[in-house]
Amino acid sequence: MKGLSTLRKIDAVGRIVIPIELRKLLDIGKDDEVEIILEDDHIEIKKYKESNEWLITGEITP
Secondary structure (H helix, E strand, C coil), X not given: CCCCCCCCCCCCCCCCCCCHHHHHXXXXXXXXXXXXXXXXXXXXXXXXXXXXXXXXXXXXXX
């Protein structure tokens, strides 16, 4: 999903608010975990999804 942009200020303790429109689009709700990834010269924030998939077999375990 490219092409969306918004401007937010960082508060005194380093927090930013993810706009509700983006949270709805990405199905991020209260108490959901997000993953923060540093990629070269930018930060990527995405909803965290636990993966229990085995790399060799591709099986998903509970």
